[in-house]
Amino acid sequence: MESSPEAHALAILKNVWGYDAFRGQQLQIVAHVGAGGNAFVLMPTGGGKSLCYQVPGLMREGLCVVISPLIALMLDQVEALQARGIAAALLNSTLSDSDAATIEQQARDGTLKFLYLAPERLLTLKTIALLRECHIGLFAVDEAHCISQWGHDFRPEYRRLMLIREQWPEVPRIALTASADAPSRADIVRTLDLEQARLFLGSFDRTNIFYKVVPKHDAERQLLDYVAEHAHECGVVYAVSRAKVEALATLLRRHGYNTSIYHAGLSDADRSKNQREFLASKRMVMCATIAFGMGIDKPDVRFVAHVDLPRSMEGYYQETGRGGRDGERAEAWLCYSPGDRYRLRKMILASDSSPPRQRMELFKLDALLGYCESAVCRHQTLVGWFDEAHPGSCGMCDNCVPERTSNLPMNTVPNGHRAAQMALSAAWRLRNAECTHQALLDTLMGRVTDPVWCRDADSLAVFGKGQRMGLRGWQGVLRQLYGLGYLQLDPHQVSALRVSDKAMRALQQREILPITLPAPWAAEPENLPMPDNPSHQTPAERTRTAPRGPYQPVDLTGLSPAATARWHRLRKWRTDIAKSMQLPAYIVLHDRTLLAIAEHDPADLESLALIGGFGPVKLEKYGATVLELLEELRDTVH
Incomplete structure (x- = not known):
């Protein structure tokens, strides 16, 4: 009796990789593709994408071609x-003629199972002719975000991969990426003719990564202090230029760190050597440009540091995803300044990209800067960029862990609701025109430029109502609206918002928009509601719906002396546990839970289980210890 695709996939996984089970959606993906289905897979960095095409490649008869x-x-x-x-080979220009001929013959006669090609190689007439002589069982397009002209790492050669569906329409196709926003996804699907393919969308939330953002004032000193916290660990330090990469590597070596470098200016041999040393090392810092890291499966990278602002949320997500691939705790540390934006803006405008792509890149750059400036949960913002919902309060970022918010240059309470509402109102009123970033600023500031005049924006109710905030204040608000997904690029007209x-x-449901104003612009402009939306709020309503800031001190007023003593003892115990486990304190137990224990003084596990926040797992982990602490305190009192 013939086995099911699932059973076949599990047998291959066990026999070849030695694993008993797949993770997440892997089994559904490999079974679907192994049975001849097309698929588009969006899976976070470190989620095991390679298995999703390698196992089906072994399930199917014929050659698996990987781009x-x-x-x-x-x-x-x-x-x-x-x-x-497994018989696998790579065809590229570094091979000798005889080695390349041997691989080509193995592909023809069916002894080769996997053939890896760069898109440039695939598109040559010689390679197309070769593949026509082969029995092909599967095409896999890895790092598929490179296809999209709106993606963060666009490669023009990838656009021509539509040749696959034209030349081999009967061969199943799987496209995989870890970082593609909605416009990029649509572009990938269209280019590879995957409209009828099954979409597998995994969670983008890397829950084991702690995200931290700090304002830049002395980048070298800040980096040295940060790396000192990880002196016995592996990490990656990203910088914007080759020269800066080399300077930082020299600086770290001078302070005793085992350091290597990686950038496009090195020879292929040197890059390969440095990469191999890093993969084998237990204590090395790799200083690199973004040329380093795509697909590098090193499990024990404990930190990823950016000393310069990356160019997009997708790029930042992918680069930070090189940390913690083993599932253990890792950190993503970003040191930025507004000057970074100025330098990157110059680079974008000086590139030979088309004007629409330049506008898209500037939008994505501003969105990332908005992420840096925001006081919203960073996990929530990052996964929200990929259209995934997140409740916030992650406990794994500087905006959600109170003791780490002091470095932020912003007020920690979202105080820009009305400014955000005004900006959205202006954008909504300009919706029938080309609502660009500049047009929106001009409208809010009341500047009569020719484009604004042509759109009759000066006749709008919002025109000039934001002068009190100033240009820099509005730029900060717009950046956060981009980063949080409240203002988006129009997929049909990329220059428009x-x-x-x-x-x-959010406006219809009267939600407070979590926009934070920098201190110089903390005074909010007047509230202008969105037209035809229930966004009018009385001061009393605003008070009722205003969110709490990231941290509210615990109010011990009304606690008895004994309960207060229990609170302080429990808090000290929690701090010790958190430090030993290298976790934020309220990942162990939340303040509200500790306060409830202090108030009720439970005497047994059954009573303790009734305390909110003390579920079965934490009861098993900490229940006996907490009861012992409480008993000791009772003995002390008596």
Whole structure:
């Protein structure tokens, strides 16, 4: 009796990789593709994308052709497959003619199972002719975000991969990426003709990564202080230029750190050597440009530090995802300044990209800066960029852990609701025109430029109502609206902005918009509601619906002396546990839970289980210890 695709996939996983079970959606993906289905897979960095095409490649008869953008990434995959006894090879320009001919013949006669190609190689007439002579069982397009002209790492050659569906329409296709926003996804689907393919969308939330953002004032000193906290660990330090990468590596070496470098200016041999040393090391800091890291599967990277602002949320997400691939705690540390935006803006405008792409890149740059300036949960903001909902209060970022918020240059309470409402109102009123970033600023500031005049924006009720905030204040508000997904690029007209569905729902439901104003602009402009929306609020309503800030001190008023003593003793115990486990304190137990224990003084596990926040897992972990502490305190009192 023939086995099911699921059973076949599990048998291959066990026999080749030695694992008994897949993770997450992997089994559904490999079974679907192994049975001949097309798929589009969005899975976070470190989620195990390679298995999603390698297992189906072994399930299906014929050659699995893998298109991938980097030689180092392909070489890594080929060596890993070969180590498992699987016939895999890479065709590229570094091979001798005889070696290339041998691989081509193996592909023709069916002894080769996996053939890795860069898109440039695939698109040559010679390679197309070769593949026509082969029995192909599967095409896999890795790092598929490179296809999209609106993606953060666009490669023009990837656009021509539509050739796959034209030349081999009957061969199943799987496209995989860890970082594609909604416009990029639509572009990938259209290019590879995956409209009828099954979409597998995993969670983008890397719950084991602690995100921290600090304002830049002395980047070298700040980096040294930060790396000192991770002196015996592996990490990656990203910088914007080759020169800066080399300078930082020299600085770290001078202070005794085992350091290597990686950037496009090195020879292929040097890059490969440095990468291998890093993969094998238990204590090394890799200083690199963004040329480093795509697909690098090193499990024990404990920190990823950016000393310069990245260019997009997708890029930042992908780069920070190189930390903590083993599921253990890792940190993402970003040191930024407004000057970073100025330098990157110059680079974008000086590039040979088309004007629409330049506008898109500037929008994404501002969105990332908005992420830096925001007081909203960073996990919530990051996964929200990929259209995934997140409740916030993650306990794993500087905006959600009270003791880490002191470095933020912003007020910690979202005090920009009305400014955000005014900006959205202006954008909504300009919706029938081309609502660009500049047009929106001009309208809010009351500047009569020719474009504004042509749109009749000066006749709008919002025109000039934001002069009191000033240009820099409004730029900060707009950046946060971009980063939080309240204002988006119009996918049909990339230079134009549109008010997102998320923003419309928030306004209709009278939600407080979590925009934070920097101190110089903390005084809010007058409230101008969105037209035809129930956003009018009385002061009493605003008070009722205003969110609490990231941290509210615990009010011990009214506690008895004994309960107060219990509170302080429990808090000290929690601090010791948190430090030993390298966790934020309220990941162990929340303040509200400790306060309830202090008030009720439970004497047994059954009573303790009734305390909010003390579920079965925490009861098993900490229940006996908490009861012992309480008993000791009772003995002391008596």
